[in-house]
Amino acid sequence: MKTFSKELNSFITYLKIEKNASPYTIEYYKNDLEKLFSFLNTEGIASLNDVDHKVIRVFLTFLYEQQLSRRTVSRNISTLRSFFSFLEREEIIDTNPVNHISLPKTEKNIPGFFYTEELEKLFEANDTSTPLGQRNQAILELLYATGIRVSELQQLQLDDVDFSIGTILVHGKGRKDRYVPFGKFAENALKKYIYEGREKLVTLAKTPSSTVFLNSRGNPLTTRGIRLILNKMVERAALTIHIHPHKLRHTFATHMLNEGADLRTVQELLGHEKLSSTQIYTHVTKDHLRNIYMNSHPRARK
Incomplete structure (x- = not known):
C-alpha cells in the first residue's frame, strides 16, 4: 500500500x-x-x-x-x-491535473450575530466577584470589543496588552501581527481580571505563565476551554441559542458596520487578507440602512 x-x-x-x-x-x-x-x-x-x-x-x-x-x-x-x-x-510531476478543475459554487451562509438584548443578558451572566467570573467577563468583553478569533485570544500574553493606549497586539493567521483597540468596558473587565482574579489563579500553577487567560488550575486556557466557558454563559443567561466564538466576531463586524465604520477599517481590525471576506457582513448593514430609510424618508411609504 x-x-x-x-x-x-x-x-x-x-x-x-x-x-x-x-x-x-x-x-x-x-x-x-x-x-x-x-x-x-x-x-x-x-x-x-x-x-x-x-x-x-x-x-x-x-x-x-x-x-x-x-x-x-x-x-x-x-x-x-x-x-x-x-x-x-519541484518537478516531481510533469503537469498539474487540477489546473482545469473548477470550484463548485458554494452556498453563501449569512453569518449569525447577537442582538443587543441577547448581548445584555450575556454580559450580566457572570459573577464578577470570583476570579473565574472576572476571567469569563474579560473573555466576553474582549471578544466583542475586538472581534478577534478565539485562537488569537487564547495566545494573548500579558505583554500584548497595552492599557496606556487601549490596544492589544494580536498574533493572527500566517504569523501576521496587528494592533486592535478596545474600549472602556473591555478595559475595565481586563484590569479587574488581570489585577485581581488572575493574580489568584496564577498562584495555583506549578509553573507561572504569562498567558492572559488561565484555567482554574492556573494554566493557560485552551481554545476548547474558551468555547465551553462561552456555552456555560449562554446557559446562565437562559438563552435558547447556540453560541460559537465566531458569533461574537460576526457581531463585532456587523455592529461596527451598522454604526458607520468603513469596510477597509473592519477588514484590518478582523485581520482579513481579502476584502471579500469582510463583505459578507454588509448583508446586515443593507437591511439596517433600508429600515432606517423606510422609517425616515417622508416619501418612502404612504
Missing part, C-alpha cells in the same frame, strides 16, 4: 517554511490529502504522475457521494491545487 509520505512531508515543510501556514491549516491540508491517497490506493494508482484530470474528477465524485458540502469539496479542490502546483514546481 503506497502512503505517498515522502511527497506529503515535502509539501508540509513547504507550507511551514514558505507559506507560514498555521497548524490548523496544515492539519486540514493533511486530512484532505490523506483522503486522496486512500482513494488512489483503492484505485491501484501507485504514482502521482499517473494522476490526471479524469482521476481527479472521479475522486471528486467520490467526495460528493459521501454527501460532503460544496464548501468542503471546494476546500479539497483548493488543497489539491496547492499540492499539485507544489509537485509541478
Whole structure:
C-alpha cells in the first residue's frame, strides 16, 4: 500500500517554511490529502504522475457521494491545487491535473450575530466577584470589543496588552501581527481580571505563565476551554441559542458596520487578507440602512 509520505512531508515543510501556514491549516491540508491517497490506493494508482484530470474528477465524485458540502469539496479542490502546483514546481510531476478543475459554487451562509438584548443578558451572566467570573467577563468583553478569533485570544500574553493606549497586539493567521483597540468596558473587565482574579489563579500553577487567560488550575486556557466557558454563559443567561466564538466576531463586524465604520477599517481590525471576506457582513448593514430609510424618508411609504 503506497502512503505517498515522502511527497506529503515535502509539501508540509513547504507550507511551514514558505507559506507560514498555521497548524490548523496544515492539519486540514493533511486530512484532505490523506483522503486522496486512500482513494488512489483503492484505485491501484501507485504514482502521482499517473494522476490526471479524469482521476481527479472521479475522486471528486467520490467526495460528493459521501454527501460532503460544496464548501468542503471546494476546500479539497483548493488543497489539491496547492499540492499539485507544489509537485509541478519541484518537478516531481510533469503537469498539474487540477489546473482545469473548477470550484463548485458554494452556498453563501449569512453569518449569525447577537442582538443587543441577547448581548445584555450575556454580559450580566457572570459573577464578577470570583476570579473565574472576572476571567469569563474579560473573555466576553474582549471578544466583542475586538472581534478577534478565539485562537488569537487564547495566545494573548500579558505583554500584548497595552492599557496606556487601549490596544492589544494580536498574533493572527500566517504569523501576521496587528494592533486592535478596545474600549472602556473591555478595559475595565481586563484590569479587574488581570489585577485581581488572575493574580489568584496564577498562584495555583506549578509553573507561572504569562498567558492572559488561565484555567482554574492556573494554566493557560485552551481554545476548547474558551468555547465551553462561552456555552456555560449562554446557559446562565437562559438563552435558547447556540453560541460559537465566531458569533461574537460576526457581531463585532456587523455592529461596527451598522454604526458607520468603513469596510477597509473592519477588514484590518478582523485581520482579513481579502476584502471579500469582510463583505459578507454588509448583508446586515443593507437591511439596517433600508429600515432606517423606510422609517425616515417622508416619501418612502404612504
